[in-house]
Amino acid sequence: MVKIAIMGYGTVGSGVYDIIKADNFAYEAMNPIEIKYILDIRDFPDHPEKQIFTKDFNDILNDDEIYCVVEAMGGLKPAYEFTKALLMAGKNVVTSNKELVATHGPELLKIAKENNLNYLFEASVGGGIPIIKPLCSSLKANTVKKIAGILNGTTNFILTQMIDEGMSFKDALKMAQDNGYAERDPSADIEGHDACRKIAILASLAWGEYVNYKDIWTEGITKITLEDVETASKLGYSVKLIGYCQKREKLAIWVSPMLVRHSCPLSAANGVFNAILVDGNYLGQSMFYGQGAGKFATASAMVADVIESVRHINAKKAYIEWNMPEKNNILPISESENRYFVRTKAEKGSIKKIFGNVSVNEINGERVFITDIIKECDFESKVKPLSPISKIRVLDA
Amino acid sequence: MVKIAIMGYGTVGSGVYDIIKADNFAYEAMNPIEIKYILDIRDFPDHPEKQIFTKDFNDILNDDEIYCVVEAMGGLKPAYEFTKALLMAGKNVVTSNKELVATHGPELLKIAKENNLNYLFEASVGGGIPIIKPLCSSLKANTVKKIAGILNGTTNFILTQMIDEGMSFKDALKMAQDNGYAERDPSADIEGHDACRKIAILASLAWGEYVNYKDIWTEGITKITLEDVETASKLGYSVKLIGYCQKREKLAIWVSPMLVRHSCPLSAANGVFNAILVDGNYLGQSMFYGQGAGKFATASAMVADVIESVRHINAKKAYIEWNMPEKNNILPISESENRYFVRTKAEKGSIKKIFGNVSVNEINGERVFITDIIKECDFESKVKPLSPISKIRVLDA
Numbered sequence: 001m002v003k004i005a006i007m008g009y010g011t012v013g014s015g016v017y018d019i020i021k022a023d024n025f026a027y028e029a030m031n032p033i034e035i036k037y038i039l040d041i042r043d044f045p046d047h048p049e050k051q052i053f054t055k056d057f058n059d060i061l062n063d064d065e066i067y068c069v070v071e072a073m074g075g076l077k078p079a080y081e082f083t084k085a086l087l088m089a090g091k092n093v094v095t096s097n098k099e100l101v102a103t104h105g106p107e108l109l110k111i112a113k114e115n116n117l118n119y120l121f122e123a124s125v126g127g128g129i130p131i132i133k134p135l136c137s138s139l140k141a142n143t144v145k146k147i148a149g150i151l152n153g154t155t156n157f158i159l160t161q162m163i164d165e166g167m168s169f170k171d172a173l174k175m176a177q178d179n180g181y182a183e184r185d186p187s188a189d190i191e192g193h194d195a196c197r198k199i200a201i202l203a204s205l206a207w208g209e210y211v212n213y214k215d216i217w218t219e220g221i222t223k224i225t226l227e228d229v230e231t232a233s234k235l236g237y238s239v240k241l242i243g244y245c246q247k248r249e250k251l252a253i254w255v256s257p258m259l260v261r262h263s264c265p266l267s268a269a270n271g272v273f274n275a276i277l278v279d280g281n282y283l284g285q286s287m288f289y290g291q292g293a294g295k296f297a298t299a300s301a302m303v304a305d306v307i308e309s310v311r312h313i314n315a316k317k318a319y320i321e322w323n324m325p326e327k328n329n330i331l332p333i334s335e336s337e338n339r340y341f342v343r344t345k346a347e348k349g350s351i352k353k354i355f356g357n358v359s360v361n362e363i364n365g366e367r368v369f370i371t372d373i374i375k376e377c378d379f380e381s382k383v384k385p386l387s388p389i390s391k392i393r394v395l396d397a
Numbered sequence: 398m399v400k401i402a403i404m405g406y407g408t409v410g411s412g413v414y415d416i417i418k419a420d421n422f423a424y425e426a427m428n429p430i431e432i433k434y435i436l437d438i439r440d441f442p443d444h445p446e447k448q449i450f451t452k453d454f455n456d457i458l459n460d461d462e463i464y465c466v467v468e469a470m471g472g473l474k475p476a477y478e479f480t481k482a483l484l485m486a487g488k489n490v491v492t493s494n495k496e497l498v499a500t501h502g503p504e505l506l507k508i509a510k511e512n513n514l515n516y517l518f519e520a521s522v523g524g525g526i527p528i529i530k531p532l533c534s535s536l537k538a539n540t541v542k543k544i545a546g547i548l549n550g551t552t553n554f555i556l557t558q559m560i561d562e563g564m565s566f567k568d569a570l571k572m573a574q575d576n577g578y579a580e581r582d583p584s585a586d587i588e589g590h591d592a593c594r595k596i597a598i599l600a601s602l603a604w605g606e607y608v609n610y611k612d613i614w615t616e617g618i619t620k621i622t623l624e625d626v627e628t629a630s631k632l633g634y635s636v637k638l639i640g641y642c643q644k645r646e647k648l649a650i651w652v653s654p655m656l657v658r659h660s661c662p663l664s665a666a667n668g669v670f671n672a673i674l675v676d677g678n679y680l681g682q683s684m685f686y687g688q689g690a691g692k693f694a695t696a697s698a699m700v701a702d703v704i705e706s707v708r709h710i711n712a713k714k715a716y717i718e719w720n721m722p723e724k725n726n727i728l729p730i731s732e733s734e735n736r737y738f739v740r741t742k743a744e745k746g747s748i749k750k751i752f753g754n755v756s757v758n759e760i761n762g763e764r765v766f767i768t769d770i771i772k773e774c775d776f777e778s779k780v781k782p783l784s785p786i787s788k789i790r791v792l793d794a
Contacts, residue, residue, distance in 0.1 A: 019538055019679060122535065128680040130527070130535030137708075138519065138527030141416055141700035265672075265686055268665035275662075282416060282697035283525040283687060289662055290683030300679035303538035311534075315712035 002310050005037040005060040007082060008073035009044065009053075012096050012123070015299025016070050016306075033306065036066060061085055068092040068118075068309050070302055071100075080104055087111040087119060094305040096123035096298055102197040102213045105204060106322045113319045120305035125151065125198045126274050128297030129290035133308075135205050135278070136320060142280030144206040146246040148258075148397055151198040153272035153292045154182045154189035155221050155241040160270045162229045163238060169224060181272055191220035192241060192255040199243030199255060202276070207247055209329060210322040217333040219256040228390050231343060231363050232259050235370070238267045242395060250331040259341050259370075259394040265289075266397070277397060285397070334377040339394040341370050346386040354382050370394055399707050402434040402457040404479060405470035406441065406450075409493050409520070412696025413467050413703075430703065433463060458482055465489040465515075465706050467699055468497075477501055484508040484516060491702040493520035493695055499594040499610045502601060503719045510716045517702035522548065522595045523671050525694030526687035530705075532602050532675070533717060539677030541603040543643040545655075545792055548595040550669035550689045551579045551586035552618050552638040557667040559626045560635055566621060578669055588617035589638060589652040596640030596652060599673070604644055606726060607719040614730040616653040625787050628740060628760050629656050632767070635664045639792060647728040656738050656767075656791040662686075663794070674794060682794070731774040736791040738767050743783040751779050767791055 006013050020033055037060050038053050047053065057078075060066055069086050071093055073079045079100050083093050088111060095101065101108075101121045112119035122132045126149075135144070150156050154176055161172035173190065176182035188194050200213035221241050229239050237259035245253040260267045265287050269275035274292025279285050291297040312318075344351070344367050348360050351367055361368045366389065371379060373396075383391060403410050417430055434457050435450050444450065454475075457463055466483050468490055470476045476497050483490050485508060492498065498505075498518045509516035519529040523546075532541070547553050551573055558569035570587065573579035585591050597610035618638050626636050634656035642650040657664045662684050666672035671689025676682050688694040709715075741748070741764050745757050748764055758765045763786065768776060770793075780788060 023538070023540075128677075129683055130531040133535050134527040134531060137705060138530050138698070138701050140704050141420070141697040143420075263665075263667070265662070265665040265670075268660075268662040270660070273662075280525075280697065282693040284691070284694060286526055286685070286687030288683070288685060291681045294681070296679040297681060300538040300677065301535070304535050307537050308534060311715055312709060312712055315709055318708055 001032060001034050002067050002313070003034050003036040003065045004068045004070060004306060005039065005066050006035060006070045006072060007039040007060070008071065009038050009040040009042070010072065011295045012298050012302070013038070013070065013072035015295040016072060016302050019296065019299055019303050033310070036063070057082055061089055066091055067313070068094060068306055070306060071095040071097060072302070073097065074099065076100055076103060083108055084111065087115060087117055090115055090117065092118045092309040094120045094302050094309065096121070096302055098124040098197045098201060102200045105201070106210045106324055109320050109322055113321065116317050118309040118317050120308060121201070122305050123298045123301040125201050126276060126288065126290065127292040127294060128301045129274060129276070129288050129292065131202070131276050131288045132205065134288065135202070136318070139278065139280055139283065142282050144247070144278060144280055146279040147199070147202050147206060147244070147276065148266065148395055149199065149202065149243045149276035150240050150266060150269050150274050151195040151243045151276070151292065152189055152241060153274055154186065155195070156269065156274070157181050157272045158190070159221060159224070159229070159239055159241065162224070162226055163233060164270070166226065166230070168226050169222070190222055192218040195241060195243045195255045199245055199253065202243070203245040203251060203253055204322050205320065206245070207251070208321060208323060209325050211251065211253065211330070215328065215330050217254040217256070221257050224257050225390065228343070228392065231366070231368050232341060232392070234363055235361065235368065236262050237341070237394070238262060239392065240266065244395070251329050252331045252336045254333055254336070257392055259392055261395070264395065264397050336376050337373050338376065339371050339373055339396065340379050340383070341368070341392045341394055342383060342386065343368050343389040344386040345389065350386060354385065398429060398431050399464050399710070400431050400433040400462045401465045401467060401703060402436065402463050403432060403467045403469060404436040404457070405468065406435050406437040406439070407469065408692045409695050409699065410435070410467065410469035412692040413469060413699050416693065416696055416700050430707070433460070454479055458486055463488055464710070465491060465703055467703060468492040468494060469699065470494065471496065473497055473500060480505055481508065484512060484514055487512055487514065489515045489706040491515070491517045491699050491706065493518070493699055495521040495594045495598060499597045502598070503607045503721055506717050506719055510718065513714050515706040515714050517705060518598070519702050520695045520698040522598050523673060523685065523687065524689040524691060525698045526671060526673070526685050526689065528599070528673050528685045529602065531685065532599070533715070536675065536677055536680065539679050541644070541675060541677055543676040544596070544599050544603060544641070544673065545663065545794055546596065546599065546640045546673035547637050547663060547666050547671050548592040548640045548673070548689065549586055549638060550671055551583065552592070553666065553671070554578050554669045555587070556618060556621070556626070556636055556638065559621070559623055560630060561667070563623065563627070565623050566619070587619055589615040592638060592640045592652045596642055596650065599640070600642040600648060600650055601719050602717065603642070604648070605718060605720060606722050608648065608650065608727070612725065612727050614651040614653070618654050621654050622787065624761070625740070625789065628763070628765050629738060629789070631760055632758065632765065633659050634738070634791070635659060636789065637663065641792070648726050649728045649733045651730060651733070654789055656789055658792070661792065661794050733773050734770050735773065736768050736770055736793065737776050737780070738789045738791055739780060739783065740765050740786040741783040742786065747783060751783065
């Protein structure tokens with residue numbers, strides 16, 4: 001019998017409890033998992049196992065029987081202190097806390113390694129989609145060249161409603177809120193902050209060097225209009241909120257709306273679904289698709305991580321190492337290179353004079369074009385005289 | 398230094414060599430991998446390491462230094478005898494040999510378990526796409542409900558040419574052969590035999606009970622016409638060769654052309670790409686997409702398996718167990734239930750009389766409709782009086 005604890009009995013934490021209970025979880029010849037404690041500040045007087053609830057973190061920390069702890073509290077405080085204390089006390093930790101991993105990942109992974117423990121976080125990116133583990137193991141023989149992901153279900157739902165139903169951003173946001181996909185304060189989603197933490201985690205994993213999410217250029221979807229979406233569609237593109245990173249000398253990385261070609265498999269990820277495209281030097285393009293959120297999808301990824309930590313009990317753990325970069329390793333956004341989609345009222349002649357022989361489309365009395373690959377600072381100064389109605393980066397996949 | 402051997406120096410085997418040499422492969426704090434032998438019946442007099450080639454399998458079998466062997470020979474003879482002998486001699490084996498895994502998997506996995514060894518075969522399905530390992534670990538907390546996969550790149554290339562370029566089957570096949578995607582004798586691909594072995598492996602993994610590929614209903618794409626593909630497209634579907642399995646009391650499993658809705662992410666897998674949709678009870682739909690073949694894509698999956706086997710050196714291995722079913726666990730195809738796409742010259746009235754209130758489309762002087770869900774034997778007897786021009790199963794995803 002392997003004993004574990006769950007910290008935080010909200011949506012995801014209770015999902016972990018439900019899955020383990022429902023399946024009376026036994027893996028291979030392993031002893032079953034027993035949930036010995038649930039930590040939550042709230043009372044659950046009607047819970048069938050109310051005796052296992054505690055409000056005192058020390059019950060878990062000081063219990064030598066606890067082998068693995070599921071941290072589903074979210075936020076930095078007190079999750080950071082708790083996780084650190086648990087790892088130092090020799091307990092494996094499984095988390096869905098992208099905020100914590102993106103902020104204190106290097107330190108927590110280092111402590112885990114020093115103590116031969118797992119600190120696992122499959123559920124922190126893409127909900128239940130297997131992406132962290134494939135990056136760390138299945139793709140291990142590849143050098144990752146590039147990652148582009150639809151990492152936030154709320155914004156993808158909103159954009160899909162705009163694309164498929166011709167809804168305005170405002171109406172689509174309200175619908176997302178009414179359906180429970182968006183918070184009352186939706187800024188973490190629609191301003192791109194959620195996707196930013198996730199791409200920071202993926203980039204850190206892909207190249208083994210910590211990327212601080214605070215250094216990542218982050219734009220949300222609040223400025224995307226129905227006209228942008230419709231015009232892009234006429235050119236054969238969908239507008240998606242993309243977390244992007246590409247390794248050259250420095251790391252080109254950002255979160256922003258991007259035009260994705262209809263023939264790109266990312267374009268098939270609609271509604272609340274997430275999809276992550278990974279370009280490996282040997283494998284070429286691969287994509288991982290599924291539900292990026294939701295109680296049971298996310299909880300099932302955490303249970304798989306618990307099983308993983310139990311699978312090699314007493315054996316040497318597979319470590320993840322995030323080295324701290326010696327200096328800022330991120331390319332300034334102004335130095336990044338992209339193609340750009342532009343809508344303008346300017347005349348064709350002026351466009352051609354500035355951007356050369358690009359193909360210019362007449363759509364609804366506007367001129368619409370996509371530039372060749374150009375450095376962002378050059379693009380910005382060149383496009384200014386055209387007084388663009390909008391300009392959006394184009395994904396090169 | 399961990400010493401390994403490669404058996405079979407064809408496309409994939411030489412890819413494994415190239416990757417390990419190019420990357421001078423060192424994983425984490427592990428000692429690097431050294432390739433001590435390459436087994437091949439041919440001579441490679443100009444190879445830079447010609448001294449490591451051998452024609453004698455016993456050199457590998459009897460060398461206690463060899464920890465892991467990469468089997469890239471293909472076929473059953475002598476791969477089966479060699480693999481069995483290696484596992485019994487205490488050596489881990491990594492393979493891309495779907496034929497061997499689908500035929501002798503239960504026995505070889507049992508021997509591996511008894512000797513605490515890995516027998517790993519990520520490269521046997523989907524080339525470099527991570528699918529075997531995600532099924533065995535990341536999705537471990539899920540009960541798989543259903544798998545539907547585009548598992549053969551050659552047939553997908555042919556169908557994509559038919560759909561996108563309006564080519565006939567014959568012309569598309571010739572183009573696949575000219576491009577090196579199809580063999581001169583293309584029957585293993587176009588008759589569905591390749592996909593059949595792969596869906597057998599996935600089904601065996603998903604439910605832990607061996608599925609004999611010889612028992613799987615297998616139809617290829619040779620009867621699919623340009624008219625089928627064009628008509629399906631007008632109704633919003635692509636025609637794909639699908640390996641399908643769904644677990645109810647018995648296992649509904651087959652390989653056949655199926656209509657896939659354009660909104661289904663599988664429909665976005667075009668050309669030589671593969672894609673595998675997995676439906677889990679907690680995760681819902683997830684999809685894995687990428688290059689299902691190719692020298693380096695496949696070889697990179699094998700190298701990842703080698704790393705996996707070395708990662709937990711001397712520790713307890715994670716076993717895969719395929720129990721033998723007590724009796725035939727496969728639903729006869731005649732008992733399976735699907736919706737069916739039908740093209741016929743019969744009149745609307747006759748169709749409605751037989752199939753009730755289905756929506757009947759007039760396309761190019763034909764009546765085209767999709768049935769409700771119906772048992773296959775019932776469908777066959779009902780559709781007969783309509784003298785269908787073609788009838789194709791419809792994927793329910």
